[in-house]
Amino acid sequence: MNDNNKDDKTLNHSRRQFFKISTALTAVALTPSYILKAADDNMDDKIAELFEKRDLNIEVNGIVHTLSIEPRVTLLDLLREQLKLTGSKKGCDHGQCGACTVHVNGQRVLSCLSLAIMQDGKKITTIEGLAKGDELHPMQAAFIKHDGFQCGYCTPGQIMSAVACVREGHANNEDEIRSYMAGNICRCGAYPNIVDAITEVKQKGGTI
Amino acid sequence: MGYYFEDGDRVNGKDIVTGKAKYTAEHDIPNLAYGVLVGSTIAKGSIATMDTKSAENAPGVLSVITHLNTPVVPGYDAGGLPIKTPVSGKNLQVFNGPTIYFNGQPIALVVADTYERALFAATLVKAQYNKEAQVTDFLEAGKTVKAIDTAKYKDNIRGEVDGYKNAPVKIEAEYIVPIEVHNPMEMHATIALWDGDDKVTVYEKTQNIKSAQRNVMSAFKLKEENVRLYAPFVGGGFGSALRTWPHCIAALIGAKKTGRPVKLVLGRDQMFNSVGYRPYTLQKIGLGATADGILIGITHEANSITSMYEEFNEGSVNISRSLYNCPNVTTRYKVFPFNVSTPTYMRGPGEATGAFALESALDELAYKLNMDPIELRLKNYAEKDPENGKPYSTKFLKEAYKLGADKIGWAQRNPAVRSMKEGEWLVGFGMSTGVFGAYRNNAKALARIFADGTLLVQSAVSDSGPGTATSMTKIAADGMGIASSKITFQLGDSALPPGPGQGGSSTTASLGSAVHDVCESLKKKLAELAKDAAVFHTETIHNPKPEDFVFENGYILLATDRTKKLSFTEVLKQNNLNQVEVTEESKGSEEMKKYTAFSYNVHFVKVLVHPTTGVVKINRVVAAADAGKIISYKTAESQIIGGAVGGIGMALMEEGVIDDRYGRWVNNNFADYHVPVHTDVPHIEALFVNQPDYILSPTGAKGMGEIALIGFAAAVANAVYHATGKRVRELPITPDKLI
Amino acid sequence: MINFNYVQASTQKNVTDTLMKDGTAQIIAGGTNLVDLMKRGVAAPQKLIDINNLSLKNIEQQKGFVRIGALALNSVVAENELVVQKFPLLSKALQSGASQQLRNMATVGGNMMQRTRCSYFYDTTMPCNKRNPGTGCGALKGYNRMHAIFGATENCIAVHPSDMCVALAALNASVIISSSRSERKIAFTDFHKLAGTNPEKDNTLQRGEMITAVEIPDANNFAQHSTYLKIRDRSSYAFALISVAAALDMNGGKINNARLAMGGVAHKPWRLTTAENFLKGKAATEENFKQAAALAMKDAKAYRHNNFKLTLAPNSIAEALKIAAAM
Known part of the structure; x- marks a missing residue:
């Protein structure tokens, strides 16, 4: 991957490393030790996965969703891949085109640069929520x-x-x-x- | 006409504005897995070793596929890469060996259960390379890099070689068009679902459904009926989706390997080296004329680039052979292979590059002759094809010059350089001509009328934006004499009757002819079914023939007595039929072989240039097109406007940059590779001569997609010269070139 | 993107404590730059501290200055009545940056903390001392059209991409920085640093510190004659080739005081004090503007692709001054 730049430390993180680091953090301080062990041994992905996910309550086009998601999931990918609301588009995924524009609490923002986890309790409106039934906005x-x-x-x-x-x-x-x-x-x-x-x-x- | 076509709105507009339209990556497929491609970090050499272990161990990863473990692709060359010299039409065979031809070449496909996990695991794939020195500095063309030397690249001479040199007035200049990248807003994507070993469903971003289907068939040696390919909505293409690219095959490989449906979406960065681009081209133009502006000679040379594995060429110099009446024309076109991915056709392929040079040079000559640029063009107006002496099927370029010139007030400008101002901004007017061959390809369409009076028309075509379903609906509405609201035009599915690719500005003339023909056949069939009906048999009327009927507003009427009529619904009812259908294939006419067909567009641009900061604002644009008969006015205007916007990008900001030290892209994103935004675009006036060309096709339409852009950049460069006295011959015209 | 731990901070102390304790933690507010950097693998914090619940959004008049909370959104600041009235330069600079969607997300603190847009910084396969110290500067002999002409070293020739910061530098703003133990106030122009030998650091923020506010002195007469001129490759939604914040305190045709700063030319917002001093007491003439611009260009140094900035920069300074004076 990294030919011109041999030692780029930032990229190499396995689940194990993540959990080792995580042990020092308050949020997972209460993680049962067997889970950390499981992660360490790469044994039980299913259990370990639970601790990489967080609860999210989000209202999209008037419907409240209660979800469990990885913190790295963007609002755009949550909408498109998990909620199947593909009206919001991915044109660049880096905040450089505006195709992913949605309203969060009434303000237009870019969903590709918004972490879904940070929208907890917020109201999202997408293109699918703009028309009133058959009547176009x-x-x-x-x-x-x-x-x-x-x-x-x-x-x-x-x-x-x-x-x-x-x-x-x-x-x-x-x-x-x-x-x-x-x-x-x-x-x-x-x-x-x-x-x-x-x-x-x-x-x-x-x-x- | 247009009576049956209520408002000209796009027939798929409601799906688009409500977000219901499903583009390639948006189809909801159960048990979907996500594929992410890993690109090489060198531009030349081979993969020595690959470490995929940590990627394979990452959470959710189903498979990491490389050249070492790829399932066999039966259509690949046995023995794998390398390809020693570029071969025409030789797509990169992804994962077929360790050879690296360009930086970013796919070396692995990571498939995981979620998008986030696939993306992360892709960062864990490591490769060691046997690196070789790459060349991506295009100035090496003709120096360390030799041109592909085959017969098709020999000099093309009409009259005297380099005849311009003997003219009393001449100009010589060099022009550069840098790499430009299509960058449709929808990134290329594929979803592949295998059903057993020999049957596959593919959702593919493509402008050419049948060709994409054939590519999948030949890669995996599958039967036509076992490859079903869908593209109901295509989010732009501009040429990038005319062919099938390696990532499509990679998705099929990934799905095969994992036994899961796989979705693969390119990242915006990958859009720069995976799906083609307009190649960098260096051009030299020599023009020679008499003192009163009669062209004596044109020499047009172009040096372009291609990849190390595939030969790509386009008609960059052809415009100089055909646009003007000139006895001595020499063209030279050469292609040089570099360590880059393969270029491809991009809106106005070849001609857009060539027109920038030729139409800039014409302007330079006009100034040298102290002659109006339009007058110079009219003096050398070709009344017949200078290449072969054939008459034009139709040519209304003169009318287009006048239409546009009148609209923008061409005659009112002061032609002297740096003579016009608004505030402290320098004002410039410029014009140019765009031309592109008008083509008509084979196409098939099916029309089926139902007992409720609705009509279904089908063809395996896709629509990347021009509004094909809309214009086909219009043709069917006019053809059948029913309201457009009763017509459904179905496209985007390989199982439909074979439609043309949406390229080369040929869709309307090609498919429109098939739709026209299929409506004619269907009417004949209806007439056959109706002719025995009681209403058409009276004391005065006996045995009417099919040609005695006309079709209006859902009725079949006797031409001689319009009170005698029967609704389509009644015709079917009386014959105990639920539906009637016909399929027609349309091919070009024999008559057309006697003619040459071109579409034309004349661009007029007014620019404002800031004298000390070099900022250029496009203040006004008028386009006047001879595109044959306008089928759907609203979408036609949009296409011309869109081409002008593409032209603004080409003229002022688009430039792909590769760092030659690594052979690696440095501006492969939308922040650094600029395309026009709202503030760059003024109101654009699209005018049409609107004269039908019935020799080319029964629809009367010529082409529009390419001419909308071809030549535009020259009009801007000419306007900038008028404003500032600075002639910019290397695109794009950024502020640094004007201070 | 690596997965990470996400926490919401309820107090400022909570934030600074965590930052002090955990070197892998990073603050997230609007996320417009950080999320992008994480997507590209340029940043990989193992913990994100969401500070959006802190009450740092206020924009308020205090004695002698306007205080803008670090979490005030760019779009809100741009249209805030106090700002529009007293610091139209700041408003204009903010509106020149990014897009409305991004301004609706981006905060004042985040704007200051945004990293360079240098391509070599963003591509993790390329050398870059800022991303990966010791690997060299990819831009130095690479594609450097957008890069610095002032204060660069061969370690790094990147520029700071902010528009807002250029205006704040010109307006003599201060930055309020808090840690768990104390609060300090520094001049805005001392917040960002030059690349020097440690380009991996963009600013003078210390571990365990966070930006809590920006203060702009309002005892000035610059509001009448100020402008932000941004020259770029397209007319909006693009980073500056050159930008100039110009503010004049005028008395008839005479300049009492001038404030000038430039963007797109250095690793930090570049204040033009020599030019400012020259203009003090001078007549507002094109000739004086040109001379001031020429003075500002002393010590400028271009690289392979940005030689044009040596002309574009002074032309832009003179033009900005002209616009500001004419208002």
Whole structure:
């Protein structure tokens, strides 16, 4: 893996090392010794796994989920892989494209850089939670009307960002919309149509 | 027309805006395992030893697959890699031996029960290499690196060799297009599920379903009916998904080895060296003209790159052979192998590279001649194909020049360099021509009308964004005379009648013709079924023939007496049928062989350039296209707009960078490899000549995807020159090049 | 990413105690940089201390300064009334950075703690003294377009990527740093350090310490004439090639005082005191701005791919001053 840079200590951590280190930490100070032994001997993965997981209560689109997850799971992967809510997209996984934008307690954030464990007790809204039944959210309808997408992959992120953009009061003119939508990349290049869609929703007024 | 097509909205829009659309990695497959590829950290040499033990022992890991333990892939070359010289069409055979051809080449696949565990375990795989010195410095082309020397790369000469040199006015210049990477927003992915040893289901990000299916078939020696491949939604491609890449085969290998369905999604970093890119190309242009602007000669040379295992080439210099009427044209194209992954077609392949050089050079010549750039182009307007003397099927480029020029106010600008200002910003106007062959390939479509009056149309095509289902629905609606809301166009499944690949701007002309033809056949069949109905037999009407009917609004009507009609529903009912279906294959016409077909797009750009910081803002864009008949106006406009946005990226910011010391990418992410964002893009006006080309296809459509981008970067460079007096010949035009 | 232990801290002492005890623990707040670094294997803390429950979000007027809690979100600070009114420069700098989604996550403290965006730092197969001391600087003879022109050594030529910090450096802010035993206050410009011989350290924070607040003196007259100019390869959502924070205290056409700092040029926000001193008492003319810019460039040194910064930097300084003066 590491040809140019022989001694990169940070990467080599097995379960065993993790648990050895963990013994010093308060959170697992109460870990029964047989579990540590099991981990040490690499014997019982199932038991050891339990101690790598944490409880999480999270409300997604109005439904409360009680889960047990590894702390390293991102909100995006939790949504897509565990809750099967694949509307939130993975476009880069590094906070550089905006495709994974969701609302956490009403604020737009990037779910790929959010650890799921840190969202305990919070309310998440994804693209799947935007429409009211069969009735599209005005922003969704405006995106269709103005053809604010081509392949559609960045679209959920664009729409979640656009809804927040209007709610924040950052959609007063086209330049402001562009600035506050700059974190959502569209490789197909639907930008002008997206700006038109947001402008229309903003101008129609009302609560969205 | 357009009567039956209520609003032009995309037929799959609702699925997209609600998040219901399922892209490749999003299909819910029970018992799914996750595959992560480990890339080499050297660019040339071979794997000496591999340590996979700690990865194998990591929690949740099902298997670590390398060249040492891979299941046999029957379609691979026996004896494994190496390939000594680049071979055309030779994809990298993943895990077929220890040879390393480029940095980041897959050396292992880790399969685990969760994504997080697979990703972590992948970091534990270690390899020792027998390292050799790689070459990725493209300036070595023609020096230490020799060109691939086969017959297809010999000089192509029309008239006198390098005839431009004898002209009274001439310019010579070098242009560079760096590596550009497709980077569709959806990262490439595969899900593979084996059913026994000889049957597999594959979810694949592909622009070409049947070709992907064939690739899987040939790698694993499987029968067509035993490979089912799905791609219902494709999150962009721009060419990267036109072929099947090693990671797809790796996913199939992983699924075979573990006995579990395996999902493999490339990381964004892997998108830079796994699925092709537009190759770095150095070009030299020589133009020669008379003092009044008649072209005497064009010489266009291009040196491009490929990988060590596969020969890739594209038509970068072809534009100079066909766009202008010129007696003496010399083109030279050479390809040099480096220790990189294989490039591939990227939107406007070849021509986008060539047009940047040629259309910049034309602008340079226009300034040298003190002539309007459009006038120069009109003076050398080709009325017939200069390569072979054939007439054009249709050509409305002149009309496009006028349409665009009028719209942007071309005549009102002051053509003198550095003469226009807004505040302290320098203002520049530039234009260029984009051209791409208009193609029509074989395609099959099925149409089935049901007793309830709804219509199903099917073809194994995929849609990476242009809106194929939407335009096919439109063609079927107009063809059958029913409302688009009654039509379902089904795609994305290899079991459907074979559709074309979505590439080369040919989908609408190819598949649209099949849909057109299948509707004609279906109407004939309906007419056959209807002609004996009582309503069509009166005292004055006797034995109507199928051609005596017209089809409107879900009814079959007698052309001579429209009060005599029968709904499609009634036709089926009277014949005791639940459905009627036909399948048609459409091929290019014989007539077309007498013609040459091109699509055109003229780009007009207004830029603002800051005089001391070199910041360039694209202030206005007008595109005027001759793309034949516009089938679906809304999606057509979007495609032109999208191409212009891609062009803004190409012109101002996109550049792939490899550190030659390691042969390794240094900007393989979206923070360092810049693509345009909202603030880079102004309103873009898309205009169409909208004249049908019925010689090319019964739909009247030519192509659009490529011309939307081809030439755009030259229009920007020309506008920047007008604004600043600085001619930037090496893309992208970043601030440092203007201060 | 390695799996790690996750704890939520309920008190500040809780945090600093844990940091003191456990060298493998790291604070997480917004996580916008840390989670990314962990994904790439650049950072691998074995314990994350989530400090979001601490009450460090306030932005308040105190006597002679505005105090901004370390957990105040970038988006909140940017639109905070006090900040907009008194320090429009800070507001503008914040809005020039990242995207609204990231600003909604990122905190003031986290912004200060973000690491360089140097490609060689991010790729764990490449040499990098900052990530892995002793392996060399990959950028020195590599691709260094984005890199430093001031204060670099051959150990490291990386730049600090923050916009906010450039504004805070110009505004003479202070940083409040707490440990379990004490609290100290240092000048903002002393918080980040140059690469020197230990580029693995970005700042002067000691083990067991955390940032709790930033204080900005409000006894100034810079609000009227200030701007943040950011030059980059695309018009938004990109790191700076060069950025300039410029603030002028003007009296008619005369400059009483000037504050200047640059981003994208050094391992820390780069304060331009020589240029500031030159401008003191001078007329606000283009000529003076150009001279000030030229003075600021003394000791600048370029590498293979960033030679353009030697021109772009002074041009940007002069341009920023022009914009600020014209306001």
